[in-house]
Amino acid sequence: MQPWKKKKSLMRPVKFVTRFEPIEREVIGDLTATVSEAIIQRAQSAPKDELAEMMGMAAGHKHAPEDPSLARLFPDFEKPGDEEFEGDNSLLRSLHEQDIARAKLANLQVLGTALGPTGGVEVSLDEQEAQAVIAALNDVRLYIAAAETLHEGLMADKDAVLEWLAFAQDSLLQALVD
Template identity: 40%
Template sequence: MRKWSRKNSLGGLKLRTEMDAREAGVLRSLIGAVTGLLNERAQSAPDDELAALTGMRTGNAEPPEDPRLRRLLPDFHRSEPGSPDADRAGLNSALRGLHEPEIIDSKLAAGSVVLDTLPTDGGKIVLTPEQADAWLAALTDVRLALGTVLGVDADTPDHLDPDDPRGPHLDVYHWLTWMQDSLLQALAP
């Protein structure tokens, strides 16, 4: 993949790069995996009679069990252990039930923009600033999910032992990080 570049044209600002077929396939697969998780979560929301009457969608009140989804759909409020408001499960459930469908929709829309603008067999990619924002959001979601699986934290080394089976996946994580950083730099004036 080439570094993202910015080009001002008569049609406005465009962000450009080029990706080979293998890179495009990896990115499509990762976006597809994350959107698949999000779709499953959305479809698992319980039926709500009030939602059926009002047309207002509700989501799951309980946090996801899958650690990747817990990272993508965190609690709305986190208290310090031992603080007087440490038990906020009811508040989190209510907020999750109200807002999770919209959050999932937003994440799915960002993934859809990537899939729509990424050539299947690789090639040139040209984005508007709005599409670039969607790419940034989708790349963040993929990095969060992959980072959760790999256990990435502040102490994770840049390279793992050659015998560590996580090594190639960490390389993909770093590639996604580089891609996201390159796009952010190209967006900056």
Template identity: 35%
Template sequence: MRTWKREGRGRSRQIRAVFEPHEAELLHSMVTSLVELLGERESSAPPADELAALTGIRTGHRDAPGDVTLGRLLPDFHRPDQERELAADVVNGDLNAGLRSVNEPIIIDAKLAAAKVVLDSVPAGGGPVVLTDEAAEQWLTALNDVRLALGAMLGITEDTPAELPPDHPHAAHLDVYHWLTYMQDSLVAVVMSS
């Protein structure tokens, strides 16, 4: 993939890029893994409680994911260091549990919808990808999620070097992380351009 480019004007405006076969395969594989991870979280949610059945509001897990990757994709809404006025036990307990239970299904739905747009638009053997502005927004969501997941799995921090020695077990994964960052930055630049 060289870079994203905007073509056309008005309603005929499109955002385009060309993916090499190995890039398309890698992106498809990573987004599919993300879908599976989120699907497992969604399917393991407890059954609807009485209030959910009565109101029609779908509910999900009350507890944060134990998995580091899912924890990065579905973080708590409040942390004790965000609001000093709230006691840590309130923030970590009832407030986060309630917010998570009501909002996590909606967040997972949005992430899965974004992933579907990517999977539907990446040609299996590589080739051109043509996006509307709306599809580009979905791509940005999915790319960000894939980057977050990979970054969490690799333990990427501000101190992570830009490159690892070629024999390091995570060297290739870090290269993929940088490729995803480049792809996301390039798409953001095009989406933000007038």
């Protein structure tokens, strides 16, 4: 992968561009799909709350995910050692987890769309898309770092994949703040 670059133009909005190798594009696409599927399964497994449905509110889980990878994406709302009033964390999780999942999926979708269905290796993003891609890459990194099982080849090279994703994220962040 080439480092992200900021392209300025007098008549066009700022763009952030890079070029991926086809295998890199495939790996990011697979990882994006894996994380998206896990988030969707978590959201769909939320228990039904009749009161929330009557009020038109989304209701999520009351407990943290048991899967360590998902637990990294949906941490508790309070730090260990903070004073918790009975049920605060559960209430906050049930009220906000679905919205957080929606935002994470939207960011992952921007990343997937940027890569394109045909395996395009040239990627061009506007500023809003770049911010979404940074967040999506962060979620992919968090998920993989805590993963206990992944595709065979990825699990063997987990550290290298994490380092490469960190480079991709940092390079885009540097271009964004330049």
